[in-house]
Amino acid sequence: MALPIPSAPLVQQQDWDVPEQVGLWTDVWRRFRRNRLAVAGAVIVVILVLDAVLAGLLVQIGLIQDPIKQHVELSATGPSAAHLLGTDELGRDTLSRLMFGARISLTIGILVQGIYVLIGGTIGLVAGYAGGRVDNLLMRFTDIWFAFPDLLFVLVLVSVFSPSLLSIFVAIGIVNWVGLARLVRGQVLSIKEKEFVESARAVGSSHFKIVLRHLVPNALGPIIVTLTFGIPAAIFLEAALSYIGVGIQPPTPSWGVMIQDGYQAIYAAPSQVLFPGIAIAITMLSFSFIGDGLRDALDPRMRR
Amino acid sequence: MATLLRIEDLKTQFFTSRGIVQAVDGVSLHVDEGETIGVVGESGCGKTMTALSVLRLVPDPGRIVGGHIWFRDRDVTTMDPDQIREFRGNDVAMIFQDPMTSLNPVTRVGIQIEEAMTAHERFSPKDALGRVIPLLQRVRIPAAERRKEDYPHQFSGGMRQRAMIAMGLANEPSLLIADEPTTALDVTVQAQIITLLKQLNRELGTAIMLITHNMALVASICSRVVVMYAGRVVEEGPVHQIFKSPQHPYTWSLLRSVPRVDEVRRSRLVSITGLPPDLVRLPPGCKFHPRCAFREDRCSEEEPPLGEVDTNQVARCWVLMRNVPQEAARELEAVTVPHDVAEELKSMPDLEEAADGS
Numbered sequence: 255m256a257l258p259i260p261s262a263p264l265v266q267q268q269d270w271d272v273p274e275q276v277g278l279w280t281d282v283w284r285r286f287r288r289n290r291l292a293v294a295g296a297v298i299v300v301i302l303v304l305d306a307v308l309a310g311l312l313v314q315i316g317l318i319q320d321p322i323k324q325h326v327e328l329s330a331t332g333p334s335a336a337h338l339l340g341t342d343e344l345g346r347d348t349l350s351r352l353m354f355g356a357r358i359s360l361t362i363g364i365l366v367q368g369i370y371v372l373i374g375g376t377i378g379l380v381a382g383y384a385g386g387r388v389d390n391l392l393m394r395f396t397d398i399w400f401a402f403p404d405l406l407f408v409l410v411l412v413s414v415f416s417p418s419l420l421s422i423f424v425a426i427g428i429v430n431w432v433g434l435a436r437l438v439r440g441q442v443l444s445i446k447e448k449e450f451v452e453s454a455r456a457v458g459s460s461h462f463k464i465v466l467r468h469l470v471p472n473a474l475g476p477i478i479v480t481l482t483f484g485i486p487a488a489i490f491l492e493a494a495l496s497y498i499g500v501g502i503q504p505p506t507p508s509w510g511v512m513i514q515d516g517y518q519a520i521y522a523a524p525s526q527v528l529f530p531g532i533a534i535a536i537t538m539l540s541f542s543f544i545g546d547g548l549r550d551a552l553d554p555r556m557r558r
Numbered sequence: 559m560a561t562l563l564r565i566e567d568l569k570t571q572f573f574t575s576r577g578i579v580q581a582v583d584g585v586s587l588h589v590d591e592g593e594t595i596g597v598v599g600e601s602g603c604g605k606t607m608t609a610l611s612v613l614r615l616v617p618d619p620g621r622i623v624g625g626h627i628w629f630r631d632r633d634v635t636t637m638d639p640d641q642i643r644e645f646r647g648n649d650v651a652m653i654f655q656d657p658m659t660s661l662n663p664v665t666r667v668g669i670q671i672e673e674a675m676t677a678h679e680r681f682s683p684k685d686a687l688g689r690v691i692p693l694l695q696r697v698r699i700p701a702a703e704r705r706k707e708d709y710p711h712q713f714s715g716g717m718r719q720r721a722m723i724a725m726g727l728a729n730e731p732s733l734l735i736a737d738e739p740t741t742a743l744d745v746t747v748q749a750q751i752i753t754l755l756k757q758l759n760r761e762l763g764t765a766i767m768l769i770t771h772n773m774a775l776v777a778s779i780c781s782r783v784v785v786m787y788a789g790r791v792v793e794e795g796p797v798h799q800i801f802k803s804p805q806h807p808y809t810w811s812l813l814r815s816v817p818r819v820d821e822v823r824r825s826r827l828v829s830i831t832g833l834p835p836d837l838v839r840l841p842p843g844c845k846f847h848p849r850c851a852f853r854e855d856r857c858s859e860e861e862p863p864l865g866e867v868d869t870n871q872v873a874r875c876w877v878l879m880r881n882v883p884q885e886a887a888r889e890l891e892a893v894t895v896p897h898d899v900a901e902e903l904k905s906m907p908d909l910e911e912a913a914d915g916s
Binding site for chain 2: 450455463467551
């Protein structure tokens with residue numbers, strides 16, 4: 255009952271037999287690029303980031319006005335050559351304030367994701383990997399946390415800390431990590447049952463290495479997508495807080511503060527509400543488009 | 559030859575809501591240094607769980623509840639977590655059934671092999687890096703320098719299994735457990751992988767424990783075979799002896815249930831009626847008796863011990879095939895091959911010869 259075994263040596267492989275080397279991220283980028291909305295979103299976000307980074311420099315070289323300097327004689331003017339988007343009721347340049355507002359929004363949007371990863375990511379990872387009692391304990395804690403209404407929770411925390419940029423993003427981060435924790439746990443639970451994790455254990459890899467080299471990289475796709483969608487949500491929350499008056503404090507320009515300021519004179523100068531509103535909308539849409547694009551590009555079922 | 563691995567009365571059980579599943583129930587077997595041993599049996603007979611027990615990788619809610627696993631002079635069942643981690647890969651490595659899912663899809667193949675080495679202190683990171691290409695070459699992956707940069711999805715099934723074997727061999731273990739290494743591959747690739755395992759066993763002296771349900775594989779590379787049924791060993795002995803004169807009816811049926819292309823069949827394939835027993839509620843007496851064509855009254859009352867039936871051959875049976883009248887056995891194998899088919903089969907090339915030429 256012998257098995258037919260080919261006696262000839264393996265065919266020598268030729269150059270053209272070897273498929274083109276395509277890394278995971280090259281592949282993701284290829285598919286991301288095909289989604290026009292996502293690319294448009296990415297371009298806008300890049301512009302916003304450049305604007306946020308360079309806003310201070312632009313004021314120094316005199317390209318835009320100082321966002322805090324008041325020109326009482328120019329209260330609530332419409333767009334003009336000197337003030338492209340007009341001025342607010344205190345005569346501050348709207349364009350400049352919008353550009354500085356992007357700083358606040360992006361900083362909060364992105365830094366908050368860091369807190370999500372730190373708290374939610376760690377809790378989800380530990381709960382999913384350890385399983386059993388640890389999992390139960392951590393997830394019940396998460397459930398309790400989730401039971402608090404988030405806006406109220408943030409409000410309470412911000413009033414405790416006294417409003418500042420730092421306290422806002424800490425508060426948002428502390429309150430909203432729950433979603434990420436659940437997502438990461440779910441990912442880890444399914445990945446740790448995969449055979450490659452078992453084979454890693456069979457060659458004697460440590461827990462640390464398995465988590466770092468096998469679980470995290472394989473869970474990365476959905477995490478990145480969630481974080482991308484989390485950015486506009488955090489930006490919106492900051493705007494809402496600033497609008498209520500517990501967020502960024504005047505005279506620092508933030509989109510939420512600007513809407514609040516403009517709201518006082520909404521009939522006289524609607525543009526003062528309109529411009530920051532549009533800025534928020536465009537930013538949120540851009541991040542959402544990027545998130546959509548990434549979700550499709552990172553979907554393992556669409557690989558190759 | 560010195561004994562490398564000795565499993566003594568191993569019991570591995572799963573504590574489920576249905577009750578206790580006795581996946582491995584008193585298995586004893588040994589593997590000598592450099593030996594190739596086959597562990598054969600149907601799905602769910604405890605082959606894989608025996609292997610996973612050796613590496614202490616039994617999944618939840620399973621546990622080793624009894625017995626010893628001696629590797630050289632150390633007992634695996636009493637190792638602490640650090641010792642067991644050092645043991646895995648270094649002393650015993652395991653390759654799994656499905657090479658499609660056994661490699662991490664987002665990491666380059668070369669890096670995964672390197673990591674198998676850096677998981678232990680045996681090789682420095684620099685040495686580990688340098689060993690990747692030779693390892694890939696050793697498992698006959700062409701253009702290894704370039705292929706180590708590939709991701710698993712760029713590998714074919716056979717190449718992935720080769721890469722898995724390279725990973726398994728990375729730390730030069732004394733024993734390689736191959737759990738159905740060819741089941742997920744197509745036939746020609748199966749043959750290549752088996753040839754490879756055979757060569758590696760010869761070149762490196764790595765003992766191989768091949769877990770399979772395929773008798774043909776066992777015949778082609780193993781020197782000894784252990785037949786398992788319902789979590790226990792039912793027959794064990796040298797391959798040629800077992801193939802020539804299987805004594806347990808289960809082994810006998812297994813051998814006759816495999817179609818052979820290398821001879822003109824005069825007999826019908828025997829199918830084993832029924833299903834393997836429920837491991838939560840095992841039948842009394844011999845665990846095989848409900849499906850056995852040659853059972854006696856005694857079989858349902860008392861479980862037979864593993865008794866010596868020939869030199870180096872043991873079987874767990876009251877009846878034994880040599881005591882079964884030839885006619886009774888023949889009845890199960892009536893001639894059914896029509897004449898023209900037999901003629902056609904005769905004209906096929908001699909595969910036995912082709913195999914010997916390798």
